[in-house]
Amino acid sequence: MDYAKLYTTSVACTLVWGQRITDLESFWFKDFNELMDVWIEAEEPGANPPIDEFPILKYFPGKWKKRADKCRDMMDEMWDKARAIIDERRAKGIKRDCFIDTKLDEYAEKGWPMSQHAFNNLFGELLEAGADTTANQILTLILALAKYPEIQQKARKEIDAVCDASRSPQFAIDFDQMPYINCIVKEGMRWRPTASGGLPHLCTEDYWYDGMLIPKGTITFVGVWAIHHDEKLYPDHEKFDPDRYLGHPKLAGEYAASPDYNNRDHFGYGAGRRICPGMHLAERNMWRIVAKLLWAFELSEPVDPISGNVIPLDVQAYNSAILLRPLPYKVTVKPRSPDHLKSVQGELASAMKFMSQWE
Template identity: 30%
Template structure:
């Protein structure tokens, strides 16, 4: 009997200890950065917004400071909401802050562990990053200007012919640039099913990873044992990966065949094929590396240009001033080129303000993660914590940008730095904006994106006027600039506008520039380059 009592006492003690430990899950340790009140087990998961998350993260920053914590079940998320914190932790302490948290839905199920964007910091990521750097670094980026000039000419022509489809034309522009650089071939029409699949697939990927179910599965690993018919998010992730993997493999295997046949243009895949031969990684990793480059280059540039058009619609005084600057430099008879970079400083200001005002990576895309315990401002930042670069809040800090929701390029009138040089400024308060990330995870495509955006913005403003569309009664339709798509990469919700040529002379110039490019540079049947412009230049 005594042994029975002892056994019962031990069991009761064990159950009490287990219950105590369970109730500690979700609680914020005293030495962590402050944050909203937690409840046992869930922590702050129940407070995570399902829509417009950037506004809630901004609100918490105002309440708890520029470094605060969220307890998400068994995980911790540290939110950085000031330029000072991002510069100190993600840049200066990058050796500790450059990994990724475990992302079961996004990296394991959606990507089979192959997506470089979500890959942990280690030898494989560093090797892939080096390859990408060789494709996109500052010296190489200049070589892609012929691609950018050609695709820009088609975009302007498409604006002229079917202005109501301007979002499609912007997307084709950014996608064709990226396929040219990565795979060596261009996408001449938006109706290509691969483009539609890419943009629709990435939108679904972004949305899946923002769902509450995805968060629960990420933060409570035991839920992964449940079947797919109960956790439908898991099934959606697996189905998306199957389709995405097939698309990326198709592109990569096409590139490999063209390399073997000697018909490929100079591009990233040529270098990756050499690396594959040397390092013996499989086709799946190669396909995802090239495919996610395509995804990143296509989506972010197009979303930023879409935001720019919205800004011109809503702020006609800015549009007018920008056009005056362009006309002074270029006149009626020629479009802007990269040679006008120094003289069109105001257009660079428009570009920077677009990136600040309508950031595509609104919450820093994917959180960083720490690889060791650290302290900052007296708080413990634990090993394995997710670290969010709260881009929206920093870009809209009124100390950095007074009246931040007003589109005002004059904020940058004394800023002559390029995007990369600004991001490298040792004084974080002088950085232009935080849309391209920070530290060792900063976007490697900044140099290419800067040229694509500059040419896109300058030439659209040279050729066209942007104005509100009219409803059936003739009243102007004014979109709400704060209505954004959902997901970790976003853009304005779709809107209508009126795009018209500034003069018939400029319209004819757009037509003649594109027709000349078609005749001289492209195969009449395939609409691919007759000769590799990189080697020719």
């Protein structure tokens, strides 16, 4: 469970902060996770009084306020420290191929459009938004694949037709030849959307929808879970069935940007102008993980070592936080062949060499 998160945190951290993370004990992983735990608790639906509806409530003391203050202080501390690490690195003349170095160079030349505090927290937000979300979806996908081996078999037919044991699938060259992998990723987003309640949006003007007035100032949510489990929209909605996406071969960004809004694949990344800007990265991350895992390994439900009985995975066992995540579970992971394993080790060595520039 931790390594799914280490992977997604490291990918986002490399791109945004120019720092690869390899260690569960490092500042970039451990401190960040402690912050996320407090953040998730503070944001849990129902955890705070409804101050948006009744602003007077914010003048009353309460545990929820202390928790929110603590979360803010931890965020400020985390991202100020992260920025100090980058400044120290740059002071030694080291610049890396990443978002923060690009922006620091740009603002040093053109001037700052925001405060240092806002800047540090903005870069922090990219990690807060990108790490847990993608890891949760990956954990959902591993759970579903181990539970439903027939889906693995179907995917492997497609994978094996393109990649023999000598190389693993690559997004850049294999995406079009492996449409079923894209279907699996989409079905995970629909079946167990991690942002199941969406994020709140504020109506900036009076708006009429279907004969109903939504007054200015109203807070609205896209009811992601309700839409994804609407029997009319997604028949047999509780079934994990990637086939329902065979008619949607493109990535989520293309459906989200299309004027044909009735043909959306799902709403797991939200909707409208504030839709998730990280979906392009998340989609590619998930595709890679599913394609490479299925190419290299067989996943199955765990077996009790004493009784020899299969321990069935529970596809309903999820947390109840603002970001939906499977509760800890176990799966059996077996390499498909010694040749696959050899290729994994070879590809690992070249990946390590490439990634060393961000360490």
